[in-house]
Amino acid sequence: MTADVILAGVVLAALVIYSLLGGADYGAGFWDLLCSGPRQQDQRDLIARAIQPVWETNHIWLILLVVLMFSGFPAAFSEISLGLAVPIFLILLGIALRGSSYVFRAYFTGSVRTQLYWGNVFSISSSITPLFLGMVIGAISSDAVLVKHGISENGFLRTCFQPFPLIVGILSLSLFAYLSACYLIIETDDAALQNDFRSRALFSGCVSLVAAFATYVVAGNAAQGIRDGLSRAPYVWLIEVSAAIAALAAFQALWTRRYQRARIAAAAQVALIVFGWGVAQYPYLVRPELTIYNSAAPTNIVSDLLIAVAMGAVVLIPSLILLLLVFKTHRESISVGADTTAV
Amino acid sequence: MDNFIAARSQMGMSLAFHIIFATIGVSLPLMMTISEWRWRSTGDPIYLLLAKRWAKGTTILFAVGAISGTVLSFELGLLWPRFMQYAGAVIGMPFSLEGFAFFTEAIFLGIYLYGWDRVPGWFHLLSGIIVAISGVLSAIFVTLVNGWMNTPTGFDIVAGKFQNIHPFVAMLNPAGVPEAVHMVLAAYAAAGFATAGIHGWLLLRSSRNRFDEVAIGIALLVGGTAVLLQSVSGDALARMVAAKQPMKLASLEGQFKTETGAPFRIGGLPFPDKRETNYAIDIPYGLSLLSFHNPHALIKGLDQEPESDWPNVQMVHICFQIMVGCGSLLSLFALLAGWLTWRRPPLINHKPYLKALVLVSPLGFVALEAGWMVTELGRQPWIIYHLMRTKDAVTSMPNVTITFLVMTVLYVILGVIVVWLLSRHVIATPDRKQQLVRPGVLV
Numbered sequence: 118m119t120a121d122v123i124l125a126g127v128v129l130a131a132l133v134i135y136s137l138l139g140g141a142d143y144g145a146g147f148w149d150l151l152c153s154g155p156r157q158q159d160q161r162d163l164i165a166r167a168i169q170p171v172w173e174t175n176h177i178w179l180i181l182l183v184v185l186m187f188s189g190f191p192a193a194f195s196e197i198s199l200g201l202a203v204p205i206f207l208i209l210l211g212i213a214l215r216g217s218s219y220v221f222r223a224y225f226t227g228s229v230r231t232q233l234y235w236g237n238v239f240s241i242s243s244s245i246t247p248l249f250l251g252m253v254i255g256a257i258s259s260d261a262v263l264v265k266h267g268i269s270e271n272g273f274l275r276t277c278f279q280p281f282p283l284i285v286g287i288l289s290l291s292l293f294a295y296l297s298a299c300y301l302i303i304e305t306d307d308a309a310l311q312n313d314f315r316s317r318a319l320f321s322g323c324v325s326l327v328a329a330f331a332t333y334v335v336a337g338n339a340a341q342g343i344r345d346g347l348s349r350a351p352y353v354w355l356i357e358v359s360a361a362i363a364a365l366a367a368f369q370a371l372w373t374r375r376y377q378r379a380r381i382a383a384a385a386q387v388a389l390i391v392f393g394w395g396v397a398q399y400p401y402l403v404r405p406e407l408t409i410y411n412s413a414a415p416t417n418i419v420s421d422l423l424i425a426v427a428m429g430a431v432v433l434i435p436s437l438i439l440l441l442l443v444f445k446t447h448r449e450s451i452s453v454g455a456d457t458t459a460v
Numbered sequence: 461m462d463n464f465i466a467a468r469s470q471m472g473m474s475l476a477f478h479i480i481f482a483t484i485g486v487s488l489p490l491m492m493t494i495s496e497w498r499w500r501s502t503g504d505p506i507y508l509l510l511a512k513r514w515a516k517g518t519t520i521l522f523a524v525g526a527i528s529g530t531v532l533s534f535e536l537g538l539l540w541p542r543f544m545q546y547a548g549a550v551i552g553m554p555f556s557l558e559g560f561a562f563f564t565e566a567i568f569l570g571i572y573l574y575g576w577d578r579v580p581g582w583f584h585l586l587s588g589i590i591v592a593i594s595g596v597l598s599a600i601f602v603t604l605v606n607g608w609m610n611t612p613t614g615f616d617i618v619a620g621k622f623q624n625i626h627p628f629v630a631m632l633n634p635a636g637v638p639e640a641v642h643m644v645l646a647a648y649a650a651a652g653f654a655t656a657g658i659h660g661w662l663l664l665r666s667s668r669n670r671f672d673e674v675a676i677g678i679a680l681l682v683g684g685t686a687v688l689l690q691s692v693s694g695d696a697l698a699r700m701v702a703a704k705q706p707m708k709l710a711s712l713e714g715q716f717k718t719e720t721g722a723p724f725r726i727g728g729l730p731f732p733d734k735r736e737t738n739y740a741i742d743i744p745y746g747l748s749l750l751s752f753h754n755p756h757a758l759i760k761g762l763d764q765e766p767e768s769d770w771p772n773v774q775m776v777h778i779c780f781q782i783m784v785g786c787g788s789l790l791s792l793f794a795l796l797a798g799w800l801t802w803r804r805p806p807l808i809n810h811k812p813y814l815k816a817l818v819l820v821s822p823l824g825f826v827a828l829e830a831g832w833m834v835t836e837l838g839r840q841p842w843i844i845y846h847l848m849r850t851k852d853a854v855t856s857m858p859n860v861t862i863t864f865l866v867m868t869v870l871y872v873i874l875g876v877i878v879v880w881l882l883s884r885h886v887i888a889t890p891d892r893k894q895q896l897v898r899p900g901v902l903v
Contacts, residue, residue, distance in 0.1 A: 169574070170570045170573075170574045171570065173522070173523060173526055173566045173569075173570070174563070174566045174567050174570060176526065176530070177526070177559070177562055177563045177566050179530070180529070180530055180533060180559055180562065181556075181559045181560075181563065183530075183533050183534065184533060184552065184555040184556050184558070184559045185552075185556060185559075187536070187537060187544050187548040187552060187555070188548060188549065188551075188552020188553065188555060188556050189549075189552065191544055191545050191546070191547075191548025191549050191552070192545055194537055194544055194545075194548060195537060195541040195542065195544045195545035195548070196541075197537070198534070198537030198538050198541045198544065198855075199537075199541045199855060199856065199857065202538050202855065202857045205534060205537075205538060206538060206863055208534075209530070209531050209534050209535075209538075210866065210870070212527065212530055212531075213527045213528075213530075213531060213870060213874075214870075216523055216524075216526065216527045217523070217524060217527055217874055217877070219523075220519070220520060220523040220524070220881075221877055221881065224520065224881050224884070224885060225881075227884075267541070267542060267856050268856050269856070269857075273857055273858075414548070414549030414552065414625075415549060415623075415625055417625070417626075417627075418549045418550075418552065418553075418625055418627055421553060421627050421628070422552065422553065422556060422627075425553065425556050425557060425560075426556070428560075429556075429557070429559075429560035429563075432560065432564055433560060433563055433564065433567075436563075436564060436567045436568065437567060439567070439571070440567045440570055440571060443571055443574075443575055443578050443579060444570070444574065444575075444578075
């Protein structure tokens with residue numbers, strides 16, 4: 118295995134982790150939009166409390182992914198930036214609105230109306246951004262992005278506003294929502310709230326299954342390459358079967374209210390789906406032309422980047438474990454919004 | 461608007477905002493940690509209150525800075541895809557390291573903010589120190605990239621492409637290190653003086669209170685020390701520019717003619733068409749002396765290069781004058797404040813002193829923005845100095861004007877709200893009751 122492939126593996130790992138952590142935060146924003154019923158405010162509080170200490174850290178996986186892409190695979194980064202400029206710009210807008218509105222909502226403590234307003238901005242932008250993230254993934258899987266001499270052959274809208282990228286966008290949103298609902302259940306001890314998010318998890322899980330099936334069907338027309346990749350024997354099959362088993366386990370655990378197990382199985386399911394996509398995409402970064410090999414930086418750079426990643430991981434992994442230990446254990450003593458009272 | 465101009469405007473606008481958010485995000489953690497350390501060593505609750513206040517400011521600025529930083533990392537590709545295609549591999553290392561530093565900062569900021577009663581005291585203080593250090597590291601790594609654009613090193617060019625790249629040589633390029641030091645000191649100076657000014661203003665409006673006095677003490681210590689060190693750092697940077705980018709120095713100084721014993725100009729306005737700089741106060745031999753520590757050193761003028769390769773000499777010169785002027789005023793103020801610190805009665809009781817503090821306090825940010833304009837405009841028309849022109853790096857996407865306008869509106873709204881939030885949550889004198897807080901109580 119060459120250094121290029123290992124670095125691409127690191128980028129894929131960052132994408133998997135970003136989906137599991139950052140993706141779930143988007144999903145939480147989506148559920149924030151759909152909070153309803155007698156426990157509407159409790160649902161909102163639960164969401165706010167769950168993502169508050171971790172959402173910024175979760176977001177940084179995306180930055181890591183971007184910098185590793187442009188350092189390690191500059192040609193691919195450049196082509197994606199040009200051909201998919203429109204969805205990427207919309208992602209940026211979504212990220213900016215979502216992050217800032219989250220902070221603003223937390224700190225506008227005086228007026229309920231203003232808080233509601235920022236809450237809407239937060240939940241709408243959280244719901245839209247995964248669509249565009251998925252569209253970028255769909256577009257680079259489907260022979261749409263082709264740049265010649267600095268000119269995007271398929272223009273700027275036709276690269277992504279196509280059935281296949283759109284359906285991948287919907288798949289991403291439904292997976293993130295599903296994942297987030299599974300996480301949120303165990304963030305509370307209140308049985309009624311747990312039930313609320315359990316039914317949301319079951320519903321969005323079903324939607325994501327339908328979306329996944331639709332993606333596979335549409336790929337037959339639009340993205341034959343990735344579909345062939347998915348059918349490649351034997352190891353892609355193994356990943357797909359494992360994802361299916363994880364999905365079944367998650368549904369079974371949700372059904373029987375074993376929430377801890379449901380969370381782990383759902384995370385495994387989403388991780389395996391993203392990982393499986395990456396393996397099916399191999400060796401391409403941007404179909405149809407750019408592969409890991411022909412867009413990688415020179416070998417010595419890639420090796421140095423890997424060393425930097427290894428050193429970074431030595432600092433990062435213990436710190437992350439520490440963060441999770443401090444905040445995701447003995448949860449009962451967190452009081453929501455306590456730090457937001459005006460002095 | 462022309463696409464190229466729109467792309468440059470969008471990049472410039474994004475950086476101009478990011479630099480403010482990021483510098484406050486870099487300096488507030490240092491001040492908040494100093495304050496917490498004072499609380500832990502003296503037990504005086506006022507320091508705890510202050511540390512929590514500044515931590516709240518850090519949260520807001522860190523979040524907004526993370527957003528504007530994400531926007532920039534994407535904009536590099538969105539607006540300058542050809543630059544990233546060719547240079548991405550060369551400058552990727554500092555960006556990647558910055559990613560890790562930023563990560564560390566986020567993790568420990570989380571622990572700092574929400575962990576007052578969840579981790580031991582010493583560990584909480586340590587988290588603050590890690591936040592302060594990793595913030596500085598982020599700033600250094602990013603500025604090293606800008607240094608590389610000014611003095612590109614660490615590669616050979618073979619057949620129009622970068623070959624034999626040495627990422628660490630590229631990272632530690634000649635301009636990078638002095639620029640990074642200058643940037644970090646500028647961050648401390650700008651945010652330190654601004655914070656001191658805000659508390660000075662509060663003190664002028666309200667009655668005497670220890671909260672604002674203590675805040676001014678810490679903020680001025682940080683800002684004043686930084687601005688005094690800045691003159692040393694500025695000298696090192698200027699000598700680097702003189703040696704490596706003589707044309708940039710010439711435009712900073714409005715030096716059209718190549719000459720020995722060139723004067724240092726204070727003020728003045730360059731006229732590129734007449735090739736002279738008028739209305740300046742000339743200090744004979746000053747420029748030669750400052751640039752090479754030799755009064756008779758040869759200073760290359762803009763006449764060494766075709767006029768089409770000049771930057772906007774007027775803008776660069778004016779911005780440089782503003783930066784140096786503001787920096788000098790702040791240095792004077794810092795010296796004066798340091799000189800008078802042990803006076804009886806304490807300086808803080810003198811209204812004129814506080815008024816002067818409030819007046820000079822925004823100058824750090826003025827100097828910061830002006831200095832940034834100097835280095836960015838002074839590099840033009842090159843995106844990679846003498847290697848790639850900015851106009852050759854720009855995207856082929858049409859309608860950049862639209863994205864420029866959308867982002868501008870967004871940033872203006874962000875800026876207004878951040879100021880409003882800071883004024884609500886950070887910039888306010890707490891009443892006496894609140895000045896007696898206990899740890900673990902989130903204020």
